[in-house]
Amino acid sequence: MKKKKILLAFGTRPEAIKMAPLALALEKMGDRFETRICLTAQHREMLDQVMDFFDLKPHYDLNLMKPGQNLYALTAAIITGMKPVLEDFKPDYVLVHGDTTTSMAAAVAAFYAGCKIGHVEAGLRTFNKWAPFPEEMNRSLTGKLSDVHFAPTTTSKNNLCNENIAEEQIIVTGNTVIDALNIGLDIVEKKDLSSIKLLNKKFLFDKPMILVTGHRRENHGEGFLHICAALKQIAQNEYVDIIYPVHLNPNVQKPVYDMLSGIENIHLITPQPYEAFIWLMNKASIIITDSGGVQEEAPSLGKPVLVMRDTTERPEAVEAGTVILVGTDTDTIVRETIDLLHNKDRYHKMASVHNPYGDGKACERIVQYLLDANNESNSTH
Numbered sequence: 472m473k474k475k476k477i478l479l480a481f482g483t484r485p486e487a488i489k490m491a492p493l494a495l496a497l498e499k500m501g502d503r504f505e506t507r508i509c510l511t512a513q514h515r516e517m518l519d520q521v522m523d524f525f526d527l528k529p530h531y532d533l534n535l536m537k538p539g540q541n542l543y544a545l546t547a548a549i550i551t552g553m554k555p556v557l558e559d560f561k562p563d564y565v566l567v568h569g570d571t572t573t574s575m576a577a578a579v580a581a582f583y584a585g586c587k588i589g590h591v592e593a594g595l596r597t598f599n600k601w602a603p604f605p606e607e608m609n610r611s612l613t614g615k616l617s618d619v620h621f622a623p624t625t626t627s628k629n630n631l632c633n634e635n636i637a638e639e640q641i642i643v644t645g646n647t648v649i650d651a652l653n654i655g656l657d658i659v660e661k662k663d664l665s666s667i668k669l670l671n672k673k674f675l676f677d678k679p680m681i682l683v684t685g686h687r688r689e690n691h692g693e694g695f696l697h698i699c700a701a702l703k704q705i706a707q708n709e710y711v712d713i714i715y716p717v718h719l720n721p722n723v724q725k726p727v728y729d730m731l732s733g734i735e736n737i738h739l740i741t742p743q744p745y746e747a748f749i750w751l752m753n754k755a756s757i758i759i760t761d762s763g764g765v766q767e768e769a770p771s772l773g774k775p776v777l778v779m780r781d782t783t784e785r786p787e788a789v790e791a792g793t794v795i796l797v798g799t800d801t802d803t804i805v806r807e808t809i810d811l812l813h814n815k816d817r818y819h820k821m822a823s824v825h826n827p828y829g830d831g832k833a834c835e836r837i838v839q840y841l842l843d844a845n846n847e848s849n850s851t852h
């Protein structure tokens with residue numbers, strides 16, 4: 472039987488985390504699939520950390536990241552860079568993930584090459600073109616180009632149905648982030664990992680710990696100034712520790728290090744390898760973040776999350792009660808954090824919610840679809 476040729480194209484940390492279990496599942500079935508990974512390397516160090524942890528090797532690496540890169544040049548470079556890859560491998564399916572510039576531009580390139588496109592984590596919407604920016608449009612445009620939509624929840628499936636996408640083109644799979652988390656937690660439990668040993672050496676973990684991450688473009692500027700002001704106020708309570716792995720985007724690094732360096736109970740650290748970050752999430756009392764992936768992982772670990780955004784394309788955890796949207800207003804972030812630290816009833820209600828994002832079998836469902844799918848090419852290319 473002719474093997475199906477599958478190209479996974481991704482480029483940032485969260486895409487890598489969420490595509491890694493799928494790449495591993497496809498690579499395991501070498502008798503049915505010829506699988507290749509193309510990294511755009513929109514991220515570099517933060518992407519390589521994930522590739523190393525999951526022991527994945529790329530077949531193509533466009534190595535595109537530039538310090539302080541802009542959306543125009545990055546988009547053009549991805550589309551242009553994908554051309555020789557697609558001409559060399561001639562995949563039956565190109566799988567892209569989520570809502571980054573890599574997802575959208577790789578989907579455009581795959582469309583130009585006449586390949587079928589599978590969109591993993593499809594159908595999330597805020598219905599606000601400007602938030603998250605540019606992710607809402609990246610995800611919508613990728614959906615428009617895709618032949619099959621792997622929707623994580625029924626809410627995301629319904630969003631796609633409302634855009635007149637045929638039901639048979641949508642598979643509800645759960646989110647592959649839970650597959651990744653299960654693999655990660657298992658390894659953390661079994662192995663004596665150096666990244667975790669380092670954290671154990673550096674911190675005492677003798678006080679309630681608040682874990683912080685943030686990077687959204689719409690929070691750059693004013694938003695980050697308000698967020699840092701809030702963290703500074705929270706840190707005036709000496710009974711808490713704040714650990715903040717700071718994203719490498721210069722628009723994040725500058726305000727965070729300018730405003731929060733030198734405060735005794737605020738610990739600014741480099742972005743953590745995935746295994747160390749999920750270990751830290753487990754150690755945290757509360758997580759304050761604007762990250763998409765962290766919102767999805769935290770309910771599995773029983774951690775309340777304050778999300779520094781006004782709107783979210785992930786309403787499920789808000790509805791379930793484990794996530795509260797606090798925006799970037801300084802007073803609101805401080806008030807909600809202090810309340811959660813003191814109000815035990817509210818804390819336990821938020822911490823004991825069932826994860827709405829899946830059962831850890833999302834990759835199995837995607838692989839099954841690809842096994843069953845017919846192999847006909849999309850076009851006459």
Ligand code: UD1
Pocket residue numbers: 483484485513514515516517518536537538539540542570571572573605606686688719720721
């Ligand atoms: C990108 C995605 C965003 C995703 C986020 C995950 C877009 C437009 N943005 O945002 O959707 O949620 O990744 O983290 O697709 N940098 C490094 N090393 C790295 C990574 C980044 O130095 O490993 C620095 C570089 O200066 C780079 C800058 O960060 O130019 C911005 O990276 P970019 O991918 O454009 O934006 P992010 O804010 O990371």
Ligand code: UDP
Pocket residue numbers: 484485488684686716741742743744745746748749761762763764765768
């Ligand atoms: N993460 C990580 N190290 C860190 C911070 C986050 O490995 O120092 C992981 C986290 O577990 C989650 C993902 O990165 O799976 C989220 O990535 P990010 O917040 O950069 O992007 P988003 O999910 O918002 O697109």
